[in-house]
Amino acid sequence: MSDGLLFMHLLHIHLNDLLDSNSYSIALIKKEIGLVKEELEFIRSFFVNIDQERYKDLWTRVLDVAYEAKNVIDSIIIRDNGLLHLIFSLPITMKKIRLIKEDVSQLPEKIHKNKSLIVVNSPKKPVEGKSLTAGKISVGFEEDTDWIISKLTSGPKDLDVISITGMPGSGKTTLAYKVYNYKSVARRFDIHAWCTVGQEYDKRKLLEKVYNQVTGADSKLSENIDVADELRRHLFGKRYLVVLDDLWDTDTWDKLIRPFPLVENGSRIILTSREMEVALYGKRNTDPLKLRLLKSEESWELLEKRAFGEKICPDELLDVGKETAKNCKGLPLVADLxxxxxxxxxxxxSVWLEVRNNLNSFILNSEVEVMKVIELSYDHLPHQLKPCFLHFASIPKDNASHKHLLKMDWLNEGLVERTDMKSVEEVMEVYLDNLISCSLVISFNEIGSSPTCQLHDLVHDFCLIKAKEGKLFERIISSAPSSSSDLMPRKVTVDYYTNVFGIHNFVPFGSKKKRCSSKHLYSLRITGDKLDNSLSDICHLRDLRLLRVLELCSSMVKHSLLNEICMLNHLRALHIVTEIKYLPLSFSNLSNLESLMVENDKEDMVLLPGIWDLVNLRVLSMDSCSFLDMDTEEPILITENIKLKNLRILDRLMLSYSKDTVDIFKRFPNLQQLIF
Incomplete structure (x- = not known):
């Protein structure tokens, strides 16, 4: 992992989680884990505050022994030459850590003597406060905004296309979103829909997304239904406004335009594209708008408002601030970052000069140079926020994430450190506020019931590169080896499609060497076409003992595979498709499980008595579930004081009223959301 402090931070969270576990394999070395965590945290706290390059050799030794400690501890837990590591490797590694700690403990005295020592600004911590996202500051483009609104709310009755073009980072999507949400625009149209297209898209899924917005539904249409025809039928006779964001070529336009009827009632389509050719191809009455760059004074206005709010910039910062704004080259994305x-x-x-000097070295006339600005913004993130930001790499480009689901993923995957001072929900809210504040993450629908967020496509490209470099994430889309490295990433998503893998050629972890390294995997998600019953042999789930998150969305989980999953006692989140009626007794091994999602179309899953073993469960979501078997008259036997104090969400519950059922609800004292 190229970012050493990021690795050390994630290791700290990992060791803390192990110490909280009651697993037998961990109990054997819990004291040693505690000592390793304490001494590595002492070392990490020193290097957080200084320029690591100053003590490059020592920092390299620190990272080497930290990697070694993680590998040894994890190998003992998953029983990969566990006895050998327990007797020999662990004591040797702990001795190395103690020696490095002694060397580091001598360094603080040298800091005062060596005046030339470069001390990095005080440890960057996430900043609390809603003021950070109280409202997106918008500068410039007032005339363009008024022009687009006039084209949307007046003009010819026949269908018109308003195209916005410009280079990456010039603010096309931001401007489209701004006018799309204007009250005068919203009142004008009967139907509103937003669709982000991107380079790689699925036509049916895109049209289904528009269809769901048009009809207010949230379900998949059956495969034999022509989505385009259904969409056209619902739009016909209505005045509609549809945004097609981020189109890349004319073929895409041809494929997507068919469902939109040429009615003469003032309907409009907003199209955004980097390519003027696409905008001209889709033109009907109105010429495309090519976005200009920000003027230097507009860039400075943006910087000043973000830095000082309603206050005025001090005179000593005025010159360097304006020079920094000028060096943004008029790109809104760069200015915002x-x-x-x-x-x-x-x-x-001195701090502003550092930012200006970094920006001076970039020539912002290409995506590569804009990437450098994104990296500058990333480098200034507190190390606690970096894993949460890099998690976006696992979300497909141009896809928005519901904020509550995003934070649930952060928690399940061990990216957020639990503290005594604040609840984990409060910590995650501060983290997300900070990522939005620094403009790496874009927030949508902040006032609505389903607030979402996503990354600009250039920021997503950077995020994916950084996550792969750090071995945090990899997406497997074919049976060919995806990496020459023996080190398996922290998180893997497999997009399984038979036309790419072949029916009998699905081996996501390749060679024996790769399979061994996959034992240290923390998160596995398999999507795509339906897999056959050989999944348990192919994936060797029983060996992935450190898995925290498992999502099997494309395979029917039978009893045999479920029993294998029940051996993964570090699981925090499980999402499966199954036909089972009862949770097996072996489910009691999953005492760390916090989120359980089950798609069980054919059976109503009976929750009792197995549900009581999942004492850390926070979210329980199923297609249908009931407390007891409605086909029998057997009484419910519950231990007197047993409760699921952590359960917050219970989804899709089928209820049969009885005195016992009423008593059951008393066992969920902190339930916040109940869906029938």
Whole structure:
């Protein structure tokens, strides 16, 4: 992992989670884990505050022994040469850590003597406060905004296409979103729909997304229904506004335009594209709008407002601030990212000069140079926020994430450190606020019931590169080896499609060497076409003992595979498709499980008595479930004081009223959401 502090932070969370576990394999070495965690945290706390390059050799030794400690501890837990590691490797590794700690403990005295030592700004911590996202600051483009609104609310009665073009980062989507949500625009149209297309898209899924927005439904249409025809039928006779965001070529336009009827009632389509050719191809009455770049004074206005709010910039920062704004080259994305960097740092000239000098080295006339600005913004993130940001790499480009589901993923995958001072929900809210504040994450529907967020496509490209470099995430889309490295990423998503893998050629972890390294995998998600019953042999789930998250969305989980899953006692989140009626007795092994999602179309799953073993469960969502077997008259036997105190959400419950059922609800004292 190229970012050493990020690795050390994730290791700290991992060791904390192990110490909280009651697993037998961990109990054998819990004392040793505690000592390793304490000494590595002492070492990490020193290097957080200084420039690691100053002590490069020592920092390299620290990372080497940290990697070694993680490998040894994990190998003992998963029983990969466990006895050998327990007797020999662990004591040797712990001795190395103690020696490094002694060396580090001598360094603070040297800091005072060596005046030339470069001390990085005080440890960057997430900043609390809703003021960070109180409202997206918009600068420039007032005339363009008024022009687009006039084209949407007046003009010819026949269907018109309003195209917005410009280079990456020029604000096309931001402007489209701004006018799309204007009250005068919203009142004008009967139907509104937004569709982000991107380079790689599934036509049917895109049209289904528009269809669901048009009809207010949230379900899949059966395969034999022509979505385009259904969509056209619902749009006919209505005045509609549809946004097709981020189109890349004319073929895509041809494929997507068929469902939109040429009615003469003032309907409009907003199209955004990097390519002027696409905009001209889709033109009907109105010429495309090519976005200009921000003027230097507009970039400075944005920076000043983000850094000081309603206050005025001090005179000592004025010159360096305006020069920094000028070096943004008029790109709104760059100006917004730089504004996010300086807004979260000290208002000192030396700090602003550092940002200006970094920006001076970039020539912002290509995507590569814009990537460097994104990296500058990323480098200034507190290390606690970096794994949460890099998690977006696992979300397909141009896909928005519901904020509550995103935070649930962060928690399940061990990306957030639990503290005594705040609840984990409060910590995650601060983290997300900070990522939005620094403009790396875009927030949508903040006022609505389903707030979402996503990344600009260039930011997503950067995020994916960084996550792969750090061995945090990999997407497997074919049976060919995906990496020459023997080290399996922390999280793997397999998009299984038979036309790519072949029916009998699905081996996501390849060679024997790769299979061994996959034992250290933390998160596995398999999507796509339906897999046959050989999944348990292919994936060797029984060996993935450190898995925290398992999603099997494309395979019917039978009893044999479920029993194998029940051996994964570090699971925090499980999402499966199954036909079973009862949770097996072996489910009691999953005492760390916090989120259980089951798709069980053919059977109503009976929750009792197995549900009581899942004492850490926070979310329980099933297609249908009941407390007891409605086909029998057997009484419910519940231990007197047993409760699921952590359960917050119970989804799709089928209820049969009885005195016993009423008593059951008393066992969920902190339930916040109940869905029937």
């Amino acid at each position: 730089i504004a996010g960097v300086i807004a979260g740092r000290e208002k000192k000239k």
